Amino acid sequence: MCDTFVALGNATRDSSVIFGKNSDREPNEAHELTFIPHAVHKQGETVHCTFIEIPQVPETNAVLLAKPFWIWGAEMGANEHGLVIGNEAVFTKVPYDKKPGLIGMDFLRLALERTSSAEDALDLTIELLETYGQGGNHGFEHELFYHNSFLMADRESAWVLETAGKHWAAEKVKDVRTISNVISIGSKWDRASDELVSHAISEGWCKTEEDFDFGRCYSDLIFTRFADGRNRSCRTQTLLQEKLGEIDLPFAMQVLRDHGEDAGDDFTPAKGLLGAKVCQHASFGPVRRSQTTGSMVSHLTPDGDTHWLTGTAAPCTSVFKPVWMDSGLPDLGPSPTGTYDEATRWWQHENLHREILRDYTVRIRALKTHRDMLEAEFIERAEKMLAESPESRLALTKECFNRADDAEATWLAQVRVSPVVHRRPALDALAWKIFDNQAERPQ
Numbered sequence: 001m002c003d004t005f006v007a008l009g010n011a012t013r014d015s016s017v018i019f020g021k022n023s024d025r026e027p028n029e030a031h032e033l034t035f036i037p038h039a040v041h042k043q044g045e046t047v048h049c050t051f052i053e054i055p056q057v058p059e060t061n062a063v064l065l066a067k068p069f070w071i072w073g074a075e076m077g078a079n080e081h082g083l084v085i086g087n088e089a090v091f092t093k094v095p096y097d098k099k100p101g102l103i104g105m106d107f108l109r110l111a112l113e114r115t116s117s118a119e120d121a122l123d124l125t126i127e128l129l130e131t132y133g134q135g136g137n138h139g140f141e142h143e144l145f146y147h148n149s150f151l152m153a154d155r156e157s158a159w160v161l162e163t164a165g166k167h168w169a170a171e172k173v174k175d176v177r178t179i180s181n182v183i184s185i186g187s188k189w190d191r192a193s194d195e196l197v198s199h200a201i202s203e204g205w206c207k208t209e210e211d212f213d214f215g216r217c218y219s220d221l222i223f224t225r226f227a228d229g230r231n232r233s234c235r236t237q238t239l240l241q242e243k244l245g246e247i248d249l250p251f252a253m254q255v256l257r258d259h260g261e262d263a264g265d266d267f268t269p270a271k272g273l274l275g276a277k278v279c280q281h282a283s284f285g286p287v288r289r290s291q292t293t294g295s296m297v298s299h300l301t302p303d304g305d306t307h308w309l310t311g312t313a314a315p316c317t318s319v320f321k322p323v324w325m326d327s328g329l330p331d332l333g334p335s336p337t338g339t340y341d342e343a344t345r346w347w348q349h350e351n352l353h354r355e356i357l358r359d360y361t362v363r364i365r366a367l368k369t370h371r372d373m374l375e376a377e378f379i380e381r382a383e384k385m386l387a388e389s390p391e392s393r394l395a396l397t398k399e400c401f402n403r404a405d406d407a408e409a410t411w412l413a414q415v416r417v418s419p420v421v422h423r424r425p426a427l428d429a430l431a432w433k434i435f436d437n438q439a440e441r442p443q
Contacts, residue, residue, distance in 0.1 A: 030336030031294030051100030073105030097135030104148030181229030
């Protein structure tokens, strides 16, 4: 389960647009960062998405994707025109098409590759939805079927699109907006599919147009309840509303690391069989099978855009690093898979992340201060780089990734010799033992 937010220029400290998202997937569903350059395609070409092929367009944008390793599309990403998009799972009463089709992450990548603004991305996604529908398994080791919502933002505007099968509604963002695993559009919207209301009436989900509410009428109450998206979206919306006019990059990163209003110095993600936080930690049971596997914050300004990526799980244990579209990614080594491979950055970080989970309350203290200092330095330096050459920016990106790797190696050494003070709940320990065994990760 995931969380996505945006703050427009009337809500940020520097009048920029700030976008953020956590990608929550299965604990071993490694997260991959990918840069795909601008391309020209031959007439008649097709593109193979996760499950199906569709016609290719003559030209595609350069895109930066943060994605589950096995999926063609992405949970979040950006393109060369300053467009950013994140998607969310939503659970509805409309039957899921389980045959292979376009999945939510495919829509996201197609919109990034083929459009240049939030409104154009909205139009294209609707067109693709109405042409192909949405269908297929979204899960990695466990089958998972759902419909999708999207938050699309550019340097000036943002739109929310929420869907149930081929039915949809869209809302233009006014200042700050969050989406999670819940249909958040109610009885008011800016655009909607023709039969959105009439279909609900015909199904008996409401009696009249006046009685219609998209979220109430279309939501599958059981799955929506256990996904806990309403509580998380209320939490992120509240955090953003409280900082209207003062939202900046460090605060956006803080929002993605949020463990809830009551999370004090004694917080541990090891307790509880229900509930979910913005910074998601997996544990025992079917309701807690999701983990934040990667995070992204995008800073969109008239002078240029900077994208801040962890490329690793659990933002509270990770460092955000800067990336620019015209300079791309450094060499990140082998692509990760769902099997442990210490040669990959994502699994290297899992050694740190999973050691911290053995006594989160104590062990997270080994890195918090240094993590925040590193990011503060990276932000200060990145803000001065927009006028520099792409080569200079790539050099800084490489340096930030390398320094983050060095810091994580130091933290891991410190954590491994740190005594376990708080005994871990047995069910949480069992869950992570199972996750490690499934990934063939050495214990």
